[in-house]
Amino acid sequence: xxxxxxxxxxxxxxxxxxxxxxxxxxxxxxxxxxxxxxxxxxxxxxxxxxxxxxxxxxxxxxxxxxxxxxxxxxxxxxxxxxxxxxxxxxxxxxxxxxxxxxxxxxxxxxxxxxxxxxxxxxxxxxxxxxxxxxxxxxxxxxxxxxxxxxxxxxxxxxxxxxxxxxxxxxxxxxxxxxxxxxxxxxxxxxxxxxxxxxxxxxxxxxxxxxxxxxxxxxxxxxxxxxxxxxxxxxxxxxxxxxxxxxxxxxxxxxxxxxxxxxxxxxxxxxxxxxxxxxxx
Numbered sequence: 001x002x003x004x005x006x007x008x009x010x011x012x013x014x015x016x017x018x019x020x021x022x023x024x025x026x027x028x029x030x031x032x033x034x035x036x037x038x039x040x041x042x043x044x045x046x047x048x049x050x051x052x053x054x055x056x057x058x059x060x061x062x063x064x065x066x067x068x069x070x071x072x073x074x075x076x077x078x079x080x081x082x083x084x085x086x087x088x089x090x091x092x093x094x095x096x097x098x099x100x101x102x103x104x105x106x107x108x109x110x111x112x113x114x115x116x117x118x119x120x121x122x123x124x125x126x127x128x129x130x131x132x133x134x135x136x137x138x139x140x141x142x143x144x145x146x147x148x149x150x151x152x153x154x155x156x157x158x159x160x161x162x163x164x165x166x167x168x169x170x171x172x173x174x175x176x177x178x179x180x181x182x183x184x185x186x187x188x189x190x191x192x193x194x195x196x197x198x199x200x201x202x203x204x205x206x207x208x209x210x211x212x213x214x215x216x217x218x219x220x221x222x223x224x225x226x227x228x229x230x231x232x233x234x235x236x237x238x239x240x241x242x243x244x245x246x247x248x249x250x251x252x253x254x255x256x257x258x259x260x261x262x263x264x265x266x267x268x269x270x271x272x273x274x275x276x277x278x279x280x
Contacts, residue, residue, distance in 0.1 A: 029154065070132075070157075088126070099134075119163030131157040151199040152196065190238045
């Protein structure tokens with residue numbers, strides 16, 4: 001009996017597919033996340049939500065439970081095998097180890113480029129799980145566990161999943177793909193910083209009255225305050241993160257993409273091994 005192993009083509013190997021239950025769980029947690037992030041713009045002026053603004057971070061920490069449910073549903077529905085679990089663990093550990101490098105220095109965070117490339121190669125389902133698990137692991141590593149952690153997990157899950165949703169995963173290669181990934185990383189780095197600003201901005205109180213959230217102000221006024229807050233506090237950090245992501249993607253991207261694609265082909269997450277009895 002001889003073994004016949006049909007090698008997969010050089011295409012994106014999606015270790016985790018988004019099935020119906022996974023999509024439903026992801027939509028639910030994303031909807032809750034949008035409300036948790038954007039409640040200052042959703043709540044009318046003078047509402048009771050603004051009266052309990054200082055309690056909100058702890059209440060929104062319930063996002064962590066929903067994020068764990070999404071990860072569990074995705075892994076359970078996909079039938080994640082030991083090879084994919086091993087790759088998930090290696091990439092999450094690598095990303096967590098990269099995060100402290102340059103931490104606190106102008107947004108020099110090299111983990112973001114790895115998340116972009118991993119999401120691109122391994123698909124949106126794997127990407128969301130990888131982003132969330134990596135941020136959780138890095139929080140444990142750096143001691144950054146707090147009410148902000150679920151927000152970071154959700155934002156990083158979106159960030160990594162978005163790379164898996166970029167067009168042409170089976171055909172686009174070379175410089176065009178690198179340029180697309182670099183552009184996505186640049187924009188997504190700013191988006192990540194902006195989203196995370198929304199998690200902390202409403203709770204500044206009177207620390208910066210001109211740019212702080214005002215529960216009695218209309219939405220347009222608070223939006224202007226939020227933009228001013230982002231420009232004043234995080235623009236330099238976000239720019240540093242975006243530039244580092246672009247540079248590392250362009251310089252290290254080809255080698256990392258080849259390594260990830262080679263690893264997924266050898267692991268053959270989606271390829272069934274068959275046996276030809278006629279040649280035994």
